[in-house]
Each structure stands twice: as structure tokens, then as C-alpha cells.
Amino acid sequence: MYSEKVIDHFTNPRNVGEIENPDGIGEVGNAKCGDIMRITLDVEDNIIKDIKFKTFGCGAAVATSSMVTELVKGKTLEEALTISNAAVAEALGGLPPLKMHCSNLAADAVHAAIKDYLDKKTKV
Amino acid sequence: MQENRNEGLILRRIYLDHSATTPVDPEVAELIMKYYLESYGNPSSVHFFGRQVKKAVEEAREQVAQLIGAQAGEIIFTSGGTESDNLAIQGTVRARGNRGKHLITTAIEHHAVLDAFKYLAKNGYDLTILPVDEEGIIDLEDLVKAIRPDTILISVMHANNEVGSIQPIAEIGKITREKGIFFHVDAVQSLGKLPIDVVKMNIDLLTISSHKIYGPKGVGALYVRRGVKISPLVFGGSQEKKMRSGTENAPGIIGFGKACELAGLRMNEENKALRQLRDKLIKGIMDNIPSVKLNGPSGDKRLPNNVNISISFVEGESLLLSLDMIGIAASSGSACTSGSLDPSHVLLAMGLSHEVAHGSLRFSLGRQNTEEEIDIVIQELPKIVERLRAMSPLYNKVD
Numbered sequence: 347m348y349s350e351k352v353i354d355h356f357t358n359p360r361n362v363g364e365i366e367n368p369d370g371i372g373e374v375g376n377a378k379c380g381d382i383m384r385i386t387l388d389v390e391d392n393i394i395k396d397i398k399f400k401t402f403g404c405g406a407a408v409a410t411s412s413m414v415t416e417l418v419k420g421k422t423l424e425e426a427l428t429i430s431n432a433a434v435a436e437a438l439g440g441l442p443p444l445k446m447h448c449s450n451l452a453a454d455a456v457h458a459a460i461k462d463y464l465d466k467k468t469k470v
Numbered sequence: 471m472q473e474n475r476n477e478g479l480i481l482r483r484i485y486l487d488h489s490a491t492t493p494v495d496p497e498v499a500e501l502i503m504k505y506y507l508e509s510y511g512n513p514s515s516v517h518f519f520g521r522q523v524k525k526a527v528e529e530a531r532e533q534v535a536q537l538i539g540a541q542a543g544e545i546i547f548t549s550g551g552t553e554s555d556n557l558a559i560q561g562t563v564r565a566r567g568n569r570g571k572h573l574i575t576t577a578i579e580h581h582a583v584l585d586a587f588k589y590l591a592k593n594g595y596d597l598t599i600l601p602v603d604e605e606g607i608i609d610l611e612d613l614v615k616a617i618r619p620d621t622i623l624i625s626v627m628h629a630n631n632e633v634g635s636i637q638p639i640a641e642i643g644k645i646t647r648e649k650g651i652f653f654h655v656d657a658v659q660s661l662g663k664l665p666i667d668v669v670k671m672n673i674d675l676l677t678i679s680s681h682k683i684y685g686p687k688g689v690g691a692l693y694v695r696r697g698v699k700i701s702p703l704v705f706g707g708s709q710e711k712k713m714r715s716g717t718e719n720a721p722g723i724i725g726f727g728k729a730c731e732l733a734g735l736r737m738n739e740e741n742k743a744l745r746q747l748r749d750k751l752i753k754g755i756m757d758n759i760p761s762v763k764l765n766g767p768s769g770d771k772r773l774p775n776n777v778n779i780s781i782s783f784v785e786g787e788s789l790l791l792s793l794d795m796i797g798i799a800a801s802s803g804s805a806c807t808s809g810s811l812d813p814s815h816v817l818l819a820m821g822l823s824h825e826v827a828h829g830s831l832r833f834s835l836g837r838q839n840t841e842e843e844i845d846i847v848i849q850e851l852p853k854i855v856e857r858l859r860a861m862s863p864l865y866n867k868v869d
Contacts, residue, residue: 348791353791353795356788356791357795359861362860362861373863377823377824377825377828377864378824378825379824380785380804380813380824380828381785382863382864383863384863400861400862400863401861401862401863402783402784402785402861402862402863402864403785403788404785404786404787404788404791404804405787405788405791407785407788408788408861
């Protein structure tokens with residue numbers, strides 16, 4: 347039911363972990379529905395210099411988290427904000443239909459982390 | 471292509487999903503082949519080909535009846551557990567709906583029962599769904615209190631497919647028989663694992679299935695006690711005493727009969743071995759993984775082959791995928807494996823939180839499992855859990 351790429355990212359997830367004192371934190375989903383993604387990132391000169399994820403969820407949730415970190419690392423914040431959940435799924439060679447809405451939230455988590463960074467910045 | 475990934479890397483596969491389905495016993499498979507290749511007649515035909523098969527089908531009926539303490543004439547062959555459940559429930563309502571409109575079942579039934587009742591509840595019937603305790607067992611007092619003068623059917627499963635909890639069927643049977651209420655029991659998971667005596671247990675309708683007891687898929691039966699009148703759902707050629715029209719799945723039925731015979735012969739010995747493996751697996755998991763909970767009862771109140779655990783901070787489908795990658799087949803009550811957004815209704819009914827229900831894992835053991843296989847699971851599962859927990863944002867928060 348999963349593509350080779352999904353299995354690859356599930357088995358060898360990229361950028362797992364948590365950045366200490368991150369510039370932005372984004373968390374989406376809830377334990378009730380079975381998926382939680384937490385993204386931490388460091389920003390330098392408007393570019394995502396480092397990004398890490400932690401995810402509680404199914405294979406698709408882990409794989410989309412891993413994939414989104416690869417897609418946005420080194421990108422400008424504006425570029426990162428244009429990457430959608432659908433684009434993440436596409437980069438993984440597609441997801442089973444049922445997973446498209448329930449476990450495909452990784453881009454949302456990145457967007458939330460960027461928003462968190464921008465909010466903190468304007469407050470300073 | 472995708473199906474073949476990793477195939478070369480896995481040296482042995484360990485099947486621990488026997489509550490989903492079992493392999494067909496070689497003796498059964500051999501017998502079935504004969505009825506596909508040589509004795510292929512239609513049992514309704516008058517000629518030799520038909521008579522030969524008819525005789526074998528009737529022998530199978532005897533074999534099935536014997537395993538549950540019934541008479542052969544009380545067995546109706548169907549396409550499986552789901553059809554038998556539907557025939558029992560909808561057939562009762564069609565035959566007795568004019569006597570009352572109240573139905574009783576439990577919160578942990580298989581969807582074949584629960585959804586049939588929910589359909590009726592939407593169409594003019596009153597439905598009481600009994601709760602279960604934290605072990606997944608109903609309270610008899612709740613049942614007695616729920617009975618009304620217009621209750622026509624009570625349906626309670628013998629043993630639960632997810633957590634292996636066993637219900638007090640004989641006690642319920644006493645109550646329903648005294649009140650003249652039809653009593654249906656879904657015994658799909660208990661057949662061949664627990665003794666069933668439809669007479670002693672005062673059961674009116676009993677659902678059983680072949681492919682859970684090393685028989686072929688696509689065949690099951692409904693026991694209908696003599697004198698109990700229900701209406702058919704399928705009309706046509708009047709097979710199975712007009713209760714289930716359609717040409718009989720003769721090879722399937724004959725295989726089911728043989729599987730019942732073998733189950734009867736092997737039950738006691740096999741269950742002793744299964745209980746040992748079950749308890750070894752439970753202990754091995756509990757001793758080697760922190761923050762794990764056993765779902766369902768222990769000891770004799772639990773099916774001999776069922777292990778169901780919740781592993782905190784990880785999600786069930788991730789566990790299944792990880793196990794599958796090293797060749798271990800299990801199942802989960804996680805939403806991701808149920809095809810819906812909610813985790814198992816059984817675990818929720820037992821009071822588990824959504825989070826904990828999402829992290830549930832079921833191992834159902836079978837005839838060919840060995841101690842060595844259980845050792846491998848006990849050795850490998852903690853590594854998988856550790857890897858997934860290291861990835862989990864929930865785990866960090868409690869550190």
C-alpha cells in the first residue's frame with residue numbers, strides 16, 4: 347500500500363530529533379486522531395539552516411515529516427511556505443487515499459514553525 | 471514490485487495473525503481438491519455426480535454440528551461469519567418483528583453484528599448497546615436491566631476478536647431462555663478454542679466460520695435451534711431448507727466439516743500449547759518494554775491464542791510496518807489500520823484513551839507457532855519500540 351519512497355523515509359527518516367533553542371517550533375495534529383508532528387527549525391538570513399522533526403503517527407506521518415524536512419532545508423522562508431501537503435505527498439510518490447487527509451500534515455507543521463519564528467521576530 | 475521488497479532479506483516469516491485468518495490444514499486442502507477436480511457435481515442434481523457430493527455435504531453437516539453439540543438438521547451453511555451474523559439478526563427481526571422492536575447487543579461486537587443492528591436501529595427498532603468493563607466483559611446485571619417486555623433478540627459474542635475476552639454465555643442463555651428471547655452468539659473466534667455446547671448454553675442462534683479454524687475461506691454456518699423460526703435473506707433455489715438459497719459451496723463446506731472434526735480432536739492439546747506461548751509472549755513483552763499495558767483479561771477469561779497490548783507513545787501502524795519489515799505479521803486497533811479515523815471501538819469501550827488505543831498491537835497465535843518464534847518477537851519488539859519512541863514527540867514530553 348505504500349510506495350518505495352514512503353518505506354524508505356519511514357525506515358531511514360531524515361532529520362529526526364529536536365533542535366535545542368530553536369528559532370521556530372511548529373506542532374500540528376493531536377494524539378486523539380493518532381498523528382502529532384513537531385517541527386523545530388533554525389533560520390539564518392531568511393534561510394532554513396537546520397530543521398528537525400519528531401512524529402507520533404503511522405508510516406505516512408513519519409515519511410511525510412521526513413520528506414518535508416528534506417524539501418525545505420536550505421530554502422528561503424518564502425519558498426518553504428509555498429510547499430504544500432500535496433507537494434510532500436507527491437515527492438513521496440503518492441500516498442494511499444485514506445492517508446491524504448489524516449496523516450499528511452507535515453507541510454502544515456513547517457508552516458506553523460515558520461509562523462512561530464516570524465511572530466517571535468516581530469515581538470523582539 | 472512493491473510486494474516483493476525486502477523479500478530476499480527476510481530469512482523467515484512469523485505469522486501471528488490467526489484471528490484474521492488461518493492457513494488451511496493440509497489434510498483439509500487435500501480433501502477440498504478432490505471436490506474441485508473429481509467430485510464436482512451440484513449437490514442438488516439427481517445423478518451420481520450430484521449424489522456423491524450431497525452425501526459429503528451432509529457428512530460435513532454432521533461434523534460441524536458435533537463440534538458445537540447440535541443436530542445436523544440445525545446447521546445452515548453460509549458464505550461465512552458476516553453472512554451468518556446478518557442472517558441471525560435480520561432473519562429474527564423479519565420473522566419476529568411484529569412481536570416487539572427491542573434489540574440488545576454489546577459495545578464490543580464484531581462490525582458484522584454491530585452494523586446490522588445499527589441499520590435496524592435506523593429503521594424503527596430500539597437498540598440497547600451494553601457497556602463492558604475494563605477487561606472487556608459485560609455485566610449480567612446490566613443485561614437483565616436492559617430486557618423489556620418487547621425485547622426479541624439478544625446478541626452477545628462468545629470471545630472477542632481483538633482482546634480475547636470471554637463472555638458468560640451459559641449464564642446469559644439461562645436468562646434469555648427463561649424469558650423466551652432469542653439468543654444469538656457470534657462464536658467465530660471461540661470455535662475450536664473454547665468448548666461450545668449449544669444445548670447446555672441455551673443458545674438459539676450461533677455464528678461460526680471456517681477460515682478461523684484452518685478451513686477454507688468463504689464458508690461458515692449458522693446454527694438455528696430446532697423450533698426457532700427466522701426468515702431467509704437470500705431467495706432462490708431453496709437450498710439449505712430454504713434458509714440460504716444458492717448452489718452450495720460444496721468443496722468449502724466439506725473442507726469446513728473436516729476442519730471442525732480436526733479441531734474437535736486437537737482442541738485440548740493445542741490450547742495447552744497456545745496458552746503457554748501466549749503467556750510467554752505477554753510476560754516477555756511486559757518484562758522488556760516499559761509503559762506497556764495488557765488489554766483484556768488474563769488466564770482462563772482470555773482466548774488461549776490472543777495477546778493484545780498497548781504501547782504508550784507509539785502508533786500501531788508504525789509498529790506493524792516495522793514488524794512486517796523483519797517478517798513478523800501482527801495487527802493493530804489503530805485508526806490507520808481500521809480504514810476509519812477512530813481507533814478500535816472495542817478498546818474505546820473498555821475505557822482506553824484514543825492515544826493508548828492508537829498504540830495497540832494484537833498477536834494471535836496458531837497451531838504452527840513455536841517457542842523460538844515467540845523468542846524472536848520478544849527480542850525484536852523492544853528494539854522497534856525504542857526506535858519509534860525516539861522519534862515520538864509524546865515520549866520526550868514525559869522524560
